[in-house]
Amino acid sequence: MSVLSTGTSALLAFQRALATTSHNVANINTPGYSRQKVDFATASPQNLGYGDIGNGTRITDVRRVADQLAISRLLDSSGELARLKQLSTLADRVDSLFSDTATNVSGVWSNFFDTVSGLSSNASGTADRQNVLDNAGTLASRFKQLNESLNTLNGEVNNGLIAGASEVNRLAAEIAQLNGAIGSNANTAAPDLLDRRDQLVANLIGYTGGTAVIQDGGFMNVYTAGGQAVVVGTTASKVTTVTDPYQPERLQLAMETQGQKITLDPKSLGGQIGGLLEFRDSVLTPTQAELGKLAVGLASNFNDTHHQGVDLYGNMGGDFFNYGSPRVTGNTGNTGTASFSASFGDLSRLDGQNIVLKFDGGAWQATRADTGAAVPMTGTGTAADPLVLNGVEMVMSGTPAQNDRFLLQPTAGVAGTLSVAITDTSRIAAAAPVKAAASLGNTGTGKVSGVAVSDYTNTNLRNPAAIVFTSATEYTLDGAGPFTYTAGQTISANGWSFVLDGAPKVGDSFTISPTPAGSSDNTNALLLAKVEDAKTFNAGTVTLNGALGGLTTLVGSAARAADYSLQAQQVITDQAQASRDSVSGVNLDEEAADMLRLQQAYQAASQLISTADTMFQTILGAVSR
Structure with missing residues (x-):
């Protein structure tokens, strides 16, 4: 036996x-x-x-x-890898938009200014004028397309947050259920149940980032990267999406606690959801702001120069481009009646960064939305004394309440409003508003050069004027004077100016007269062609062309940085996986x-x-x- x-x-x-x-x-x-x-x-x-x-x-x-330390290391690495994969994938898509010749701004930008240069060679040519309008329309459409593509990516982020929240809730509930099935002693639990729980935790951390902690007795608790509890024992938290208090078109992640929804700080989340939020805050928002800033700079400078010329009808030029204004939205929790209207002021100070305005009961305070750093601001908010900050002027109406907040988006979305303001080719102001000429009877060597418009709003700009030299060092203007003259000095009045080359003699006269309708003069067309080289931004140190290159570099740098980080993290995760498999893998x-x-x-x-x-x-x- x-x-x-x-x-x-x-x-x-x-x-x-x-x-x-x-x-x-x-x-x-x-x-x-x-x-x-x-x-x-x-x-x-x-x-x-x-x-x-x-x-x-x-x-x-x-x-x-199994080695719990190796498993924990793999969980941490996997969450970070998921975040960087999401960030890199979306950043690459933005980079493709701005680097691909079929979708970027650079190509159509160059084409537009090439046609403007072509117009300066044949200022009265109908075909050349039509080319300018056609290419301007193409350029405006490209800005709109890019802005819409960025809006579409924002929609994808929203959809990703909705899907992610649903998956987080499902995984958290199943992990809590497995905690209950495994019980308080993991040493006696079925190995397959422990593996199943570890896999679910890995999936959950892949969405939220964070860590998993073994509780005394065997329960596994899961926390986000910011320390918010997602699963504690047999209790699973529930996450949901809520609209941004300033931008309803954007969703945020929130945790439901005792009937309330507490919005989670994007910086406290990792994994795929953290990657979505980081992409939106660090890539999408700055890119859209810089694109709008470029559109504002182009339209404003081109309009200003266009105003200085006259068209084929003999009229002063109007706006060539239409574009929107800065956006100011109130927080949904505001209790006052205040609202703001905003407009662009000094473009050399224009910054695309979003600004939060807060009313403390006595004055407005401005801080950057991304960092919270204080932003200098002047004015009181009235029409006579508007609030001025970062190149934007704001006029308030209504009465604010204590702690009311507003979000200023200086240039976000402005690219989507760009359009060509004229359709008639004859309305292109290619000629100078005035012309200067020397009298045929002059005996001196003085020749007119450098005729320019210094103030196109001057009501006397196009009035005829006569300059007569009473001596080699004095002249009269329409009989007024005499005025002192030194060789090479600028003679100016009524919003125009010019310089004399050579030496005038007594009795020499020069006339200023309005440019007639149908003129083939190309003076203003030459100025329009140089707008892309205008030093517009950063206190007059960055040209429009420089800003265009900076935008492309900004997007490319963000994509490369995310890719480099992803490659490094992939190596770390592979090492963690190998470490785990060396212990737990099947040979x-x-x-x-x-x-x-x-x-x-x-x-x-x-x-x-x-x-x-x-x-x-x-x-x-x-x-x-």
Whole structure:
């Protein structure tokens, strides 16, 4: 009986060990699976008076081979990898928009200014004028297309947050349920349940980032990168999306707690959701602001120069481009009646950064929306004394209440409002508003050059004027004077100016007269062609062309930085995965060796049972005689 009992215990133990080995082999490709191992121990011996006789073997545990430190390291790395993958993927899409010749601004920008230069060669040519309008329309459409593409990406971020919140809730609920099934002692839990929980936690951290902590007793708690509890024991938190208090078109993530929704700081989230929010804040928003800033600079400078010329009808030029104004939106929690209207002021100080205005009861305070740094501001907000900050002027109406807040978006979305203001080619103001000429009877060597408009709003700009030199150092203007003259000085009046080359003599006269309708003069067309080189931004140190190049560089740098970080994190994650697999991964060679060894042991145990049977038969045969 002892031989039979010993053989039976061995047979059952080896059979279960073989089943575990086959389970390992079957799950070699199962994500998150940890190799399982059977622990053997001798069965309790039997005392027969003369000594203890062994009773075979027994299985004490079927456990998974796992290193919790390696698993935790892999979880942390996986969350960061998911964040960088999301950030890099979306940043690459923006980079493609601004680098691909089929979608970028640079190509159509160059084409437009090339046609303006062409107009300066044939200022009255109908075809050249039509080319300018056609290419201006193409340029405006490209700004709109890019702005719309960026809006579409914002919509994708919103959809990603909605889908992510739903998945986080599902995973958190299942993890909490598994915590309950595993119970307070993970040492006695089924290995497959522990693996399932680890895999769900890895998926959850892939969405939110953060860490998982084993609670005393075996429960696993999950926290976001910012420390917010998502799962604690058998309780799962619920996340949802809420609209931004300033920008309803943008969603934010919030946690529902005791019937209230607490908005989560984007910086406290990692994983895919953190990558979505970081992309929106660090890539999408700055890009859209810089694109709008470029559109404002182009339209404003081109309009200003266009105003200084006259068209083929003989009228002063009007706006060539239409474009929008800065956007100011109130916080949904405001209790006052205040509202703002905003306009662009000094473009050299224009900054696309979003600004938060807060009323403290006595005055307005301005801070950057992204960093919270204070922003200098002047004015009181009245029409006579508007609030002025970063190149934007704001006029308030209504009455603010304590702690009322407003968000100023100086240039976001302005690119989508750009359009061509004229359709008639004859309305292009290519000629100078006035022309200067020397009298044919002049005896001096003075020649007119550098005729320019200094103030196109002057009501007397186009009035005829006569300059007569009463001596080599004095002149009269329409009989007024005399005025002192020195060689090379600028003569100016009524919003125009010019310079004389050479030396005028007594009696020499020069006339200023309005440019007539139908003039082929190209003076203003030449100025329009140079608008792209106007030093517009950063206190007059950056040209429009420079700003265009800076925009492309901004997007490209963000995409490259995200890609470099992703590559580095991929290496770290691969190392963490290898470390985990070196402990928990299934090795087919090892499993094959175990299977052969167990198979031989199983056969030997079977032989023991066969031997016991033979012994029984021998005894039975002896007794029967």
